[in-house]
Amino acid sequence: xxxxxxxxxxxxxxxxxxxxxxxxxxxxxxxxxxxxxxxxxxxxxxxxxxxxxxxxxxxxxxxxxxxxxxxxxxxxxxxxxxxxxxxxxxxxxxxxxxxxxxxxxxxxxxxxxxxxxxxxxxxxxxxxxxxxxxxxxxxxxxxxxxxxxxxxxxxxxxxxxxxxxxxxxxxxxxxxxxxxxxxxxxxxxxxxxxxxxxxxxxxxxxxxxxxxxxxxxxxxxxxxxxxxxxxxxxxxxxxxxxxxxxxxxxxxxxxxxxxxxxxxxxxxxxxxxxxxxxxxxxxxxxxxxxxxxxxxxxxxxxxxxxxxxxxxxxxxxxxxxxxxxxxxxxxxxxxxxxxxxxxxxxxxxxxxxxxxxxxxxxxxxxxxxxxxxxxxxxxxxxxxxxxxxxxxxxxxxxxxxxxxxxxxxxxxxxxxxxxxxxxxxxxxxxxxxxxxxxxxxxxxxxxxxxxxxxxxxxxxxxxxxxxxxxxxxxxxxxxxxxxxxxxxxxxxxxxxxxxxxxxxxxxxxxxxxxxxxxxxxxxxxxxxxxxxxxxxxxxxxxxxxxxxxxxxxxxxxxxxxxxxxxxxxxxxxxxxxxxx
Numbered sequence: 001x002x003x004x005x006x007x008x009x010x011x012x013x014x015x016x017x018x019x020x021x022x023x024x025x026x027x028x029x030x031x032x033x034x035x036x037x038x039x040x041x042x043x044x045x046x047x048x049x050x051x052x053x054x055x056x057x058x059x060x061x062x063x064x065x066x067x068x069x070x071x072x073x074x075x076x077x078x079x080x081x082x083x084x085x086x087x088x089x090x091x092x093x094x095x096x097x098x099x100x101x102x103x104x105x106x107x108x109x110x111x112x113x114x115x116x117x118x119x120x121x122x123x124x125x126x127x128x129x130x131x132x133x134x135x136x137x138x139x140x141x142x143x144x145x146x147x148x149x150x151x152x153x154x155x156x157x158x159x160x161x162x163x164x165x166x167x168x169x170x171x172x173x174x175x176x177x178x179x180x181x182x183x184x185x186x187x188x189x190x191x192x193x194x195x196x197x198x199x200x201x202x203x204x205x206x207x208x209x210x211x212x213x214x215x216x217x218x219x220x221x222x223x224x225x226x227x228x229x230x231x232x233x234x235x236x237x238x239x240x241x242x243x244x245x246x247x248x249x250x251x252x253x254x255x256x257x258x259x260x261x262x263x264x265x266x267x268x269x270x271x272x273x274x275x276x277x278x279x280x281x282x283x284x285x286x287x288x289x290x291x292x293x294x295x296x297x298x299x300x301x302x303x304x305x306x307x308x309x310x311x312x313x314x315x316x317x318x319x320x321x322x323x324x325x326x327x328x329x330x331x332x333x334x335x336x337x338x339x340x341x342x343x344x345x346x347x348x349x350x351x352x353x354x355x356x357x358x359x360x361x362x363x364x365x366x367x368x369x370x371x372x373x374x375x376x377x378x379x380x381x382x383x384x385x386x387x388x389x390x391x392x393x394x395x396x397x398x399x400x401x402x403x404x405x406x407x408x409x410x411x412x413x414x415x416x417x418x419x420x421x422x423x424x425x426x427x428x429x430x431x432x433x434x435x436x437x438x439x440x441x442x443x444x445x446x447x448x449x450x451x452x453x454x455x456x457x458x459x460x461x462x463x464x465x466x467x468x469x470x471x472x473x474x475x476x477x478x479x480x481x482x483x484x485x486x487x488x489x490x491x492x493x494x495x496x497x498x499x500x501x502x503x504x505x506x507x508x509x510x511x512x513x514x515x516x517x518x519x520x521x522x523x524x525x526x527x528x529x530x531x532x533x534x535x536x537x538x539x540x541x542x543x544x545x546x547x548x549x550x551x552x553x554x555x556x557x558x559x560x561x562x563x564x565x566x567x568x569x570x571x572x573x574x575x576x577x578x579x580x
Contacts, residue, residue: 001058003157005127005134010052013045013282014091017101021471022436024381026417027443030538032098033418034143034351034381035117039100039470039505040533041093048091053127053136055155060318062155062162065106066125069118070138070151072107072184075162075251080320082249086185086287093120094279095535102536104280104287105185107316109166111149112142112178114298124344130336132157139167140347145176146385147304148343154335162316163333167341170304172385177301181262181293182314186251188277188288190222190270192244195252195325197235197263202297204229206567221288224269226567227276231297232263239325240265241317242290252323253292254330255314262293276566279534299571311338346383355382355389362392367399373407376436382415389415410437417444435461439472446479454479455487470503477509481516488516504532511544520551532564541565 018040025031050067061076068091075084088105096102102115110116118140128135139150152165170176186192198214205228211217213232218224232240240263241252267288268277277286294312295302304310315331317323346352354371361369374380382389393412397405409432416425417440426444429437442457458476461467473494480487480494491513498506507530514523527544541563549556559565 001056003057003132003134003155005056005129005136006054007127008052008054009049011047011049012091013089014048015045015093016042017093018042019379020100021469022377022379022466023439023443023471023475024379024414026381026414026440027447030097030100032113032117032144034383035099036379037099037101038093038095041095045090045092053125055134055136055153057155057157057159059160060155060162062153064125064136064138064153066138067122068103068106068120069108069116070123070125071105071109071119072153072162074106075316075318077249077318077320080248082247082320084186084249084251084318086187086285088281088285088287090280090282091120092280092282094276095533095538097537100535102280104277104289107164107182107184109149109151109164109180109182111166111168111180112145112147112176113301114179114181116142117144118142118347121348123347124342126342126344128336128340133335135336135341137342139342139344141171141345141385143346143351143383143385145170146172146383147176147178150341150343152341154333156333159331159333160317161331162318163313163331163335164316165311165313165335165338165341167338167343168304168310169343170306170308173306173387175303175305176385178304179293179295179298179301181264181291181295181298182253182260183289183291184251184253184316185287185289186242187244187247187249188221188267188286189244189246190220191246192221192242192288193322194218194220194242194265195323196230196240196265197232197237197325199232199234199236202231202233204231204569204571207569208571221267222270224267225271227268227273228266230265233296235261235263237326238263239328240290240292241323241325241328242288243319243322248320250319250322251290252317252319252325252328253290253314254317254325254328255292255312256330259312260292260294260314262291262295262297264291264293264297265289266291273567275561276534276536351380352383352386354380355386358396359386359388359392362388362395365395370396370399373411376407376410376434382411382418384418390419406432406434406437410434410440413437414440435463435466439466439475442479443475446475446482451479451482455483468498470498470501470506473498474505474509477513481509481512485516488513491516504530507532508540508544512547515544515547515551518551520548524548528560528562531562534564534566536566537568537570539565539570 017038020037020039031037055062063074065073093101238257239254243250357371413428445454
């Protein structure tokens, strides 16, 4: 069959996401600035079209979706007539950092932090046809630091594998931290066998410990009882994969050790945590993940200096037969020169257009070219890595001494906080005086332990809708709770103002208040009767459960499943800021 590429659209059931709120994610442990965070996934999906690109030869059909962060959506093994990847046939996000909007399935590459913030966003793409190979490059210039990432997938005329090259570049004037993992999701069955290297492995479940894989590791998925991740510290071979006997499908990976030393296996197991796997699905088919990367584990980040380019290459082998990882060699592939891989600009104009226009007006000293600032309700916050943006803010504020300067001061203040210029950010937000600026100041003071100043910021809010938004209600209540019992009456007032809302985070704060009032039976009943949405890597409800047990002089009972929080020990650099 002739090597070919085609483009088409596919309608997929999609569960919509609810943004956490109007406040920017700056200094927020549950967010990554300047992206929005999300707090809910709708229970009923809508129909939504996604653009797809199909690469095809006689052996494989590979579908890539630039509308879902550039992930490999599907790998169809033609000789067996079987799908290799986990394809849940629905876009159903669950609460996993950094944006609490992780969607399982396919192969995704993370950058510059674990679970790429643009995983579910449209990214740039480029198709290139060579003499005997077709390349599909996907990527963008991300808006946290302003670094560029491109993942190039290619398929040759006679290839029975997919070649993946990844390029990162830092075009800014400062070094930035980064991590990256290639994450492949495959269907999980009890008989899914793990074909991984020997050696010492860091095991991450309800505790962290090291094991010897050959003597202590699971041989198949049936051996894992709860959600568990495994990181190889000193593998004796740089290839790995898994194979499901009942499904007659497998996926294997290899690459040069000096480029991709990271190896990880993740499974929900076959016990109590299966419901977590179903949170992404249309039907109850669990999945597991096999991962590779240029870093050993997910607690480590590297630095990319200004102007530096990083690249690594890896290979995925879809199969209907078991493969011997000790015989799996790195293929010899004639690829185009690395300089021909495109590096993209910002992918989504709405995120950067106004800020680029502002910089353009500043550089030309064109006052008439100053753009209209975005409404704060739109959640379009100034990105990182955009040259001259700070100078442009100072210029536009100086140009406009009217009331209109307040919103520019707000945006500049938030940007300064994101740049870790805290004192300057506080000054600029204080000068702005807008409700949003006051609320952000409340967060800053809370993080600095100045709880009374934080509470006074929330007291100064004027807009009724803004004051009663759940995000503001929660942050206000946390500040009041830190002050002490003297604020209980005030806490009751504000929480009663929204007591008809069925909001997970407001309910958490009500339970916290009831415990402080020593109304333990009411707190326990409210905690147990609430069907919380599942959330990874967040443990507020477990803390509340422990406080209830201590308050009634009971030993800590097993955490109820309805709390919706996982049982993993804390590990990895998923948060930008520590929780207060």
